[in-house]
Amino acid sequence: MNPEPTLKIIDTHSKGNQTGLISILEDIQAEYSYLPEEALRLVAQRTGRSLVDIYGVATFYRAFSLKPRGRHLVSVCLGTACHVRGGQMIASEFSRQLGIKPGETTPDHLITYETVNCLGACALGPIVVVDGHYFSNVSQNRVKEIIHKASVGLDRVDINTDERIFPVEVGCPRCNHSLMDREHYIDGYPSIRVTVSFNLKHGWLRLSCLYGSFAVDYEHEVPKDTVANFFCPHCHTELIGASDCFRCGAPMVPLLVRGGGLVQICSRRGCKGHMLDLTGVNL
Secondary structure (H helix, E strand, C coil): CCCHHHHHHHHHHHHCCCCCHHHHHHHHHHHHCCCCHHHHHHHHHHHCCCHHHHHHHHHHCCCCCCCCCCCEEEEEECCHHHHHCCHHHHHHHHHHHHCCCCCEECCCCCEEEEEECCCCCHHHCCCEEECCEEECCCCHHHHHHHHHHHHHCCCCCCCCCCCCCEECCEECCCCCCECEEEEEEECCEEEEEEEEEECCEEEEEEECCEECCCCEEECCCCCCCCECEEECCCCCCECCCCCECCCCCCEEEEEEECCCCEEEEECECCCCCEEEECCCCCC
16 A cells, blocks of 8 residues: 555645544545555544544444545435335345446446445335445336436536536525625635534534535534534524424525525535525525
């Protein structure tokens, strides 16, 4: 293993005073598709953390893997609700078409396939999740289609050409003050500035104003899966909507779209749940 990418990742987090172990491990896994032992030992040496503690985090979170994984992850639910609706047949069909067993990766390292006990969407079973995207009421006939979509990459987005990606200008739904920060750009556009608090920390968070982009910048990094509280930096009102995220159940954060309408984003770090309602926009 070439140690340079790992050392660069560790140094990058250290320079920004962002020494969160989970963030370092996320970047290492993104680089290698798994967490090599050599990389974990370098993390221990450079951060002063116990190797036992590092392995504890790496094995506790399902997002991490200690063996090579494919570029895309396909998870088939075999919980009770999905099982009685044919989940096992769906799982068998994935194994047949991919040519691998659950827990294995295709020879081209493109897809890792696994079965799980529950994905938390029992009413929509059988459920299949590909790179965080849920497929509900899956039948055997849809397996080939899902594998194709996984191979192409469901998260592949070109902000310059994808017509689903467009800028929005937003303000606080309480005081109507603009939340746009024209001195700090993300994705080539003015960013959206809000205040967040989590785990006794409090600071600014900037979001991309491109609807469909999940790029962010922050004063304090929000750990993955943490639900943060969002506030207007002007009137200091907490930005909390009346609905919960359809993906993970966390509170949605409402932002008023200039010209009419509302955009809502999930308050859980890592979740990509978002909604856009442009009712009343004057075009």
